[in-house]
Amino acid sequence: MPRRTMPAVPTKPRAFRRAIAATVFLLLALLLAASLLAKMPFASDQVFGKxxxxQLWSEKARYVDDWYAVEAIDDGSYIIAEPKSSQYNSSYLLVGGDRALLIDAGSGERPPNIRSIRALAESLTAKPLMLALSHFHFDHIGxxxxxxxxxxxxxxxxxxRAQGGRLQIAATESLTGPRSLRIQRWLGDGEKIDLGGRAIEIRSTPGHAQESATYIDRERQLVFAGDFLYQHLGGLVVFLPGSDTRVYADEIGELLATTSKAYRYFGAHGKPEFDHDWAGRVQSAMGELASGVAKPVLAESYLAxxxxxxxxxxxxxxxxxxxFIAAQMLYSWRSLAMLGAALALISGMFWCLFRALGRRGSAV
Ligand SMILES: [Zn+2]
Incomplete structure (x- = not known):
């Protein structure tokens, strides 16, 4: 019987395949090591303080069904919270003489037998209801x-980007799937929404997301900041597309300059109400990150x-x-190009190594 010999695999393609595999292996090993080092700093059921x-955040708050809890901030301003949602979401209902405004459309996590946040808001006011959003992330447009x-x-x-009175919210903006939003009216930065004897100012406050908006009732000295500012041990998020620590710090500074310590602040996650001092603390911590003074450590967020x-x-x-890299750098073409170049360099070094080893092996 004739002896069959296996066709020899040329050294070059074999070295190339090995170099790609080694690069992938190295990246996975680095990611695994970093994941093992990164610990979650708080238990997943801890929201803020105790x-x-x-649980309800204050003695004045009441569950109105199995899902929503409501607290009246004053006559005509309500916290509508979802304390059982994964991020302890709050939306806000502001009622004027003629109209009512709901800031954010719920977490999207309500059980199917629970009414929509619109139905809940309409159970609190008979005034025609308008919706405004703090930003487009999925947990605010449920x-x-x-x-x-x-x-x-x-x-x-x-x-x-708007076409035919609609805006397509991209998957990178909602962080889930694309959504279609009908624009009832555009609001300019600083414009006041007239609710009838009550004016709500909208202010562009990028930093967490590019489209982030904060709503201010100047007369009652109330600020509704969405995800721009809040008190939640899950932490403030500047690791997403559109996040920017420098812009964030500057925008908080501008907001603080137009408000005073008498203002009450409300966020979209965690313990709903906080004060001017907390906003100031976030501003200085954000500034430390932006300027490189902060020494951040590897950690896991319950969001990721x-x-x-x-x-x-x-x-x-x-x-x-x-x-190791700021969000505004990470989500840019420049960083993608740098990442590609770094991977090509590492693969190239492995390739040279495997070719040299292959030559030595065949010479022996
Ligand atoms: Zn968000």
Whole structure:
């Protein structure tokens, strides 16, 4: 029987395949090592201080069903919270003489037997209801489809994208799937929404997301900041596309300059109410990150389990940004090009190594 010999695999393609495999292996090993180092700093049911998931944040708050809890801030201003939602969400209902404004459309986590946040808001007021959004992340637009549309902050970028009175919210903006938003009216930065004897100012406050908006009732000295400012041990998030620590710090500074210590602040996650001093603390911590003074450590956020992020922490104030690189750099074409170049360089070094080893092996 004739002896069959296996066709020889040329050294060059074999070295190339090995170099690619070694690069992938190296990246996975680095990611695994970073994940093992990154620990979650708080238990997942801790919200802020002694507040735990599902518990009420104040003695004045009441569960109105199995899901929503409501507290009247004053005559005509309501916190509508979802204490059992994974991020302890709050939306806000502001009622004027003629109209009512709901800021944010719920977490999207309500059980199917629970009414929409629109139905809940309409159980608190008989005034015609309008919707405005703090930003487009999925956990603030949950019940968007229960509304005819929303008032939208008129940034040049959003206006250039709108078509036929609608805006397509991209998956990178919602962080889940694309959504379609009907624009009821554009609102300019600083414009006041007239609710009838009550004016709500909208202010562009990028930093967490590019389209982030903060709503201010100057007369009653109330600020509704969405995800721009809040008190939640899950931390403030600047690791997403659109996040920017420098812009964030500057925008908080501008907001603080137009408010005083008498103002009451409300956020979209965690313990709903906080004060001017907390906003000031976030501003200085954000500034430390932006200027490189902060020494963040690798940690896990409950929003991204398993993903090693950089955490800047001062007591109960936590800020998460991507590891080793700021978000505004990470999500740019320049960093993608740099990443590609770095991977090509590492693969190239492995390739040279394997070729040299192959030559030595065949020479022996
Ligand atoms: Zn958000």
């Amino acid at each position: 507040l735990r998931s599902g 019940d968007l489809d229960a509304f005819e549309g929303a008032l939208v902050l008129a940034t040049a970028e959003l206006q250039s 389990p398993g993903l090693p992020l950089h955490m800047h922490r001062q007591d109960q104030l936590l800020i998460y940004q991507p590891p």
